[in-house]
Amino acid sequence: MKQTPQKGNFITRDHRYVYLGGSLIALLGLSLLYSREHPYSFMISGNLPEFCALAVFWIFLAISGFALIVKFFYWKTYSNSFMKRPAVMRVSRWLSYLVVLACILAIIDRGLLQLIYTVQICMQAERNPQEFVSSMIYMSIEGKNIILTGIWTTIRIALLGTGIAFVLAIFMVFLRIQEPDKRDNDFVKAVKWCANRFARLYVFVIRGTPMMVQALIFYYFGFNLFKRTGMTVTEINNVWSFFISGLCTVSLNSTAYLTEVLRGGIQSIDRGQTEAARSLGMSNWQAMIKVVFPQAVKNSIPAIGNEFIINIKDSSVLSVIGVMDLMYATKSVSGIYFRSLEIYCVAAILYLILTWLSSQLLKYLGSKLDTPYKGITSSN
Amino acid sequence: MNETVLKIEGLEKSFGNLEVLKGIDLEVQKGEVVCIIGASGSGKSTLLRCINLLEEADAGHIWFDGQDLMDLNVNLNALRQKIGMVFQSFNLFNNKNVIDNCTLSPMTVRKVPKAQAEETAIRHLTTVGLADFIYADSTRLSGGQKQRVAIARSLCMEPEIMLFDEPTSALDPEIVGEVLDVMKELAAEGMTMIVVTHEMAFAKEVSDRVIFMDQGVILEQGSPRDIFGNPRNERTREFLSRYLEDKQE
Numbered sequence: 001m002k003q004t005p006q007k008g009n010f011i012t013r014d015h016r017y018v019y020l021g022g023s024l025i026a027l028l029g030l031s032l033l034y035s036r037e038h039p040y041s042f043m044i045s046g047n048l049p050e051f052c053a054l055a056v057f058w059i060f061l062a063i064s065g066f067a068l069i070v071k072f073f074y075w076k077t078y079s080n081s082f083m084k085r086p087a088v089m090r091v092s093r094w095l096s097y098l099v100v101l102a103c104i105l106a107i108i109d110r111g112l113l114q115l116i117y118t119v120q121i122c123m124q125a126e127r128n129p130q131e132f133v134s135s136m137i138y139m140s141i142e143g144k145n146i147i148l149t150g151i152w153t154t155i156r157i158a159l160l161g162t163g164i165a166f167v168l169a170i171f172m173v174f175l176r177i178q179e180p181d182k183r184d185n186d187f188v189k190a191v192k193w194c195a196n197r198f199a200r201l202y203v204f205v206i207r208g209t210p211m212m213v214q215a216l217i218f219y220y221f222g223f224n225l226f227k228r229t230g231m232t233v234t235e236i237n238n239v240w241s242f243f244i245s246g247l248c249t250v251s252l253n254s255t256a257y258l259t260e261v262l263r264g265g266i267q268s269i270d271r272g273q274t275e276a277a278r279s280l281g282m283s284n285w286q287a288m289i290k291v292v293f294p295q296a297v298k299n300s301i302p303a304i305g306n307e308f309i310i311n312i313k314d315s316s317v318l319s320v321i322g323v324m325d326l327m328y329a330t331k332s333v334s335g336i337y338f339r340s341l342e343i344y345c346v347a348a349i350l351y352l353i354l355t356w357l358s359s360q361l362l363k364y365l366g367s368k369l370d371t372p373y374k375g376i377t378s379s380n
Numbered sequence: 381m382n383e384t385v386l387k388i389e390g391l392e393k394s395f396g397n398l399e400v401l402k403g404i405d406l407e408v409q410k411g412e413v414v415c416i417i418g419a420s421g422s423g424k425s426t427l428l429r430c431i432n433l434l435e436e437a438d439a440g441h442i443w444f445d446g447q448d449l450m451d452l453n454v455n456l457n458a459l460r461q462k463i464g465m466v467f468q469s470f471n472l473f474n475n476k477n478v479i480d481n482c483t484l485s486p487m488t489v490r491k492v493p494k495a496q497a498e499e500t501a502i503r504h505l506t507t508v509g510l511a512d513f514i515y516a517d518s519t520r521l522s523g524g525q526k527q528r529v530a531i532a533r534s535l536c537m538e539p540e541i542m543l544f545d546e547p548t549s550a551l552d553p554e555i556v557g558e559v560l561d562v563m564k565e566l567a568a569e570g571m572t573m574i575v576v577t578h579e580m581a582f583a584k585e586v587s588d589r590v591i592f593m594d595q596g597v598i599l600e601q602g603s604p605r606d607i608f609g610n611p612r613n614e615r616t617r618e619f620l621s622r623y624l625e626d627k628q629e
């Protein structure tokens with residue numbers, strides 16, 4: 001058979017996997033159609049749509065099976081067999097499109113409509129249903145205020161925390177990059193040395209301890225500090241709330257990581273940039289502010305966005321001090337209904353949606369700013 | 381006319397155990413064009429970088445503008461303004477466009493008003509033949525254009541002396557000429573220049589004095605005619621002959 005260049009992508013062009021892929025899709029459709037019906041189903045056993053879909057699936061499976069047998073007996077000469085005739089190939093391809101269509105219908109019927117039905121049932125349900133998905137939906141609907149507050153708190157902490165951390169990290173990285181110079185006087189040398197060591201120590205301590213421990217220490221440290229001033233517990237809780245102390249934790253934690261990010265950004269700038277600036281008479285500081293730092297920040301934007309996503313996830317440890325974030329909200333809902341697995345799955349899905357949306361947003365911003373975002377790398 | 385601009389005495393510099401400069405003495409007169417030639421690793425670039433303290437020399441004196449640059453109390457930033465430097469890798473500020481590259485230093489260091497700084501910049505950019513690229517992105521220029529911007533950028537600080545560190549080594553042979561032409565023009569205008577170069581034709585044509593460096597010392601110096609026509613030192617002769625052979629291939 002003459003090979004002619006064909007248009008289209010892998011799926012529409014290549015015939016080799018039509019039987020294999022089509023069979024898998026047909027099996028998925030069959031398993032859906034033979035699953036439990038629900039009142040909204042338009043494919044009920046015995047009605048025309050269901051019959052047609054079943055027929056399509058079974059016929060396609062039969063043809064695929066037949067093709068398999070032919071292939072088995074004519075292993076070497078299969079390409080010359082009648083299965084490879086253009087007409088047969090065209091028919092099987094059209095049938096595979098029908099299979100996909102039928103499968104989509106089955107997914108709408110048994111998947112989407114089932115979900116809508118379940119949600120409606122759950123909204124009217126008097127108590128937590130036993131079934132897994134129903135229970136997830138029931139608890140999400142019943143606890144939606146708590147969960148929405150949690151999501152909002154998580155977003156605020158991640159956004160504000162990363163923002164504050166960025167400002168602090170700019171300050172911290174300037175301490176970090178101080179190196180005593182031969183031409184400085186002794187006082188300046190000492191100040192620079194101290195600044196450098198302080199920043200190093202800070203990064204060392206923060207990066208070397210878990211954020212959960214940091215959260216607890218910050219919270220109780222602040223609490224005890226305010227207690228010394230003679231405030232009552234209620235007053236302290238107003239000033240040094242869980243949210244505020246949690247935000248401090250995230251900010252101070254991210255500061256350490258962003259300091260390293262910015263330092264890496266500064267180091268990645270070619271030495272020649274500084275040398276050119278210095279050779280034109282600029283001071284070290286001017287060269288840094290006007291030339292090196294703007295480039296370093298621009299290079300660091302993807303990593304800063306990454307830190308934001310990490311904060312969305314890692315702020316979950318703040319629930320130990322009682323910050324009303326998504327994790328704490330989930331725990332609360334789980335406590336109300338005495339069901340854990342279901343609601344934690346909901347939390348996982350919500351976190352996934354948050355991080356996915358953020359990474360899409362960062363990708364978009366990255367393309368605008370010409371600083372490509374490469375996806376989430378590692379967690380703190 | 382014989383006014384000494386730069387005087388170097390006994391300059392020494394080592395990187396770890398490697399002695400790169402072993403006591404360099406050099407005097408440069410006003411308006412003089414000095415070309416430094418020599419094999420790679422002979423210390424030419426290091427000498428140049430020591431002159432404006434991009435490398436801190438270990439010993440010796442660098443007299444410039446009545447002050448010793450090796451004195452730890454000297455105001456380096458003020459002195460560096462008068463020493464222009466052009467790098468092998470151009471080192472244009474990547475975050476600035478062409479004109480901002482030129483105006484940045486006058487505006488930050490000298491506090492020149494923006495309008496005036498831009499006027500000066502445009503004048504110098506026009507001299508180097510880049511009047512059409514004033515607002516171009518500096519990262520999108522060709523190597524030759526970048527190097528000419530770098531020269532204009534140095535000129536904007538109105539230096540008393542210009543140092544060129546292999547300004548054409550990173551360029552295609554075809555566009556070396558456009559940079560050398562600018563440098564020739566500068567020399568003709570009476571700029572004091574020290575040029576580290578492998579462009580022997582340029583050294584022969586433009587320089588007032590050629591210095592041959594080898595293994596951290598100045599082996600021989602003299603007029604281009606003497607050095608290229610009648611080198612006295614065996615090592616100089618060897619270097620030049622090998623260089624000419626390479627060129628002919």
